[in-house]
Structure formats: structure tokens, C-alpha cells
Ligand SMILES: Nc1ncnc2c1ncn2[C@@H]1O[C@H](COP(=O)(O)OP(=O)(O)OP(=O)(O)O)[C@@H](O)[C@H]1O
């Protein structure tokens with residue numbers, strides 16, 4: 001892994017706070033509000049812009065684009081494709097979150113089309129990443145049915161075939177660019193009990209890659225480490241999923257680069 005200190009999670013978080021990058025999020029109806037609040041708490045500037053009439057125009061202006069297929073319709077798919085094409089043309093990074101892409105033909109076809117538009121980063125749960133690499137996953141819908149360890153090989157092969165950074169999230173996250181890989185521990189078992197945590201993390205990955213477009217691997221690690229740290233800090237104050245949500249946003253807002261530096265539990269594998 002890189003030893004470039006300027007790309008450490010702490011430094012990237014400090015830079016994110018200084019520059020407040022504009023992030024275009026095309027995400028699902030369930031996630032929109034929580035994802036936007038997540039970006040604001042972290043210090044970025046979210047814009048939920050999905051209409052095909054404007055999504056491409058906006059992608060050229062934003063620092064990065066994130067595309068999440070959680071609640072699809074034909075019109076939204078047109079908006080996603082226009083935005084991804086425009087991001088590519090403007091050389092802006094973009095992140096794909098293939099929510100339950102294996103569940104229906106519409107999701108499968110849309111995901112195949114979006115993969116052809118070469119996302120910079122792909123973030124999903126273990127079942128989504130296993131299925132994306134062509135394997136048999138235990139996932140049924142938007143929640144994972146597989147542990148992250150089972151998806152690590154799939155993530156590496158997907159990273160190589162797609163020439164993308166791939167992040168698999170769960171109890172211990174895994175990130176690879178096909179050559180380098182790390183595991184990130186932390187967070188809380190309450191996190192999968194709140195809908196759209198993963199979708200919001202995808203939005204935050206977009207914020208970090210907006211400020212480090214040439215370092216998508218390090219940007220992804222910084223986003224995941226920030227979530228792990230905020231989740232660990234929020235959990236002791238929570239009585240259950242409802243109060244955890246509130247404390248999580250507060251913990252992300254309060255997270256300092258110094259705390260992230262000391263608390264990040266990143267294991268370098270290669
Ligand atoms: N058991 C767990 N312990 C600690 N952290 C977890 C656990 N499960 C998930 N997380 C964390 O929750 C966040 C979301 O990951 P998850 O894999 O649940 O996303 P997802 O399934 O795509 O979620 P959604 O589709 O509901 O948005 C990540 O930061 C991940 O590290």
C-alpha cells in the first residue's frame with residue numbers, strides 16, 4: 001500500500017473539510033435524505049440530481065458522481081447513464097453501488113450497461129460483489145446473505161476485469177484495486193440494522209474521491225475508515241437503531257483527522 005502520508009485517511013478527511021467537494025448523488029428514494037445528511041456531516045456538499053434532462057450537465061460540474069440503483073425506473077436509468085457518460089467525458093470519477101443487481105432482469109441489465117461505462121469505484125455488500133464477479137451469492141434483496149471473507153476473491157477478480165477499485169462492506173470491510181488490498185475493522189452491529197447505511201457510505205466514497213481523483217484506492221479506504229470510526233463512537237450512546245442513526249451523524253460530524261488517525265483499524269494485506 002502507499003506510504004504517501006498526504007493520502008492517509010486523516011489527511012484526506014482534513015482536505016475534505018477544507019474544500020467541501022460538490023458530490024452529485026443519484027441514489028434511491030430510501031437513501032436520499034440520510035445520504036445527503038451524511039455528506040453534510042462529513043463536510044461535503046451533496047446534490048441529489050437524477051433527471052436525464054440535467055444529470056449529464058451537472059456531472060460535468062460536480063467533483064464526483066455516485067450512482068446507486070436501489071429504486072430504479074426507466075427514466076432514472078437514462079439519468080444515470082447520461083451522468084456517467086458526462087463524468088467520463090469531463091474526467092470526473094464516479095462510483096457505482098449495484099444494490100440487489102442480481103434480483104431482477106431490469107437490475108441485471110442496468111448494471112451491465114453501467115459497468116460498460118467504467119465506474120472508478122464499485123461499492124457493495126458481500127452478496128452483491130460475489131454475484132457481480134459471476135459467483136453464486138446467498139443474497140435475496142438489498143441485505144447481504146454472505147460474509148465479507150467469502151467475497152474477497154470475487155472483489156479482486158472484479159477489480160481486475162473492471163479496472164476499478166472494489167469495496168466490499170460488512171463486519172470487516174475489504175478494499176482492493178486488483179493488486180493492493182486492505183481490511184478495515186470497526187463500526188457497529190447496529191449499522192446493518194439501519195437502511196441506507198451502505199448507500200450513504202457510497203455517497204461518502206464519492207466525496208473522498210472528488211478530492212483525490214488520482215487516488216481512488218486511498219479515497220475509498222478513507223471513507224470506509226471514517227464510517228467505521230463514526231460507527232464505533234456512536235454505538236455506546238445508542239439505545240437501538242433509531243438513536244444510533246442520530247448519534248452516527250453526530251459522530252461523523254465530530255470526527256477529527258487526529259481521532260481517525262489513532263482509531264483507524266486498517267490491516268494491509270498486499
Ligand atoms: N456487523 C457489522 N459490524 C460493523 N459494521 C458493519 C456491520 N455490517 C455492516 N457494517 C458497516 O455498515 C456500513 C454499510 O455496509 P453494508 O454492507 O451493511 O451496506 P449495504 O448492505 O449496502 O447497506 P444498504 O443497502 O442498506 O445501504 C459499512 O460501513 C460497514 O462497514
Ligand SMILES: Cc1ncsc1CCO
Pocket residue numbers: 028030031070071099142195196199
Ligand atoms: C430498502 C431498500 N430498497 C431498495 S433500496 C433500499 C435501501 C437499502 O439499499
Ligand SMILES: [Mg+2]
Pocket residue numbers: 099124125142198199
Ligand atoms: Mg447496499
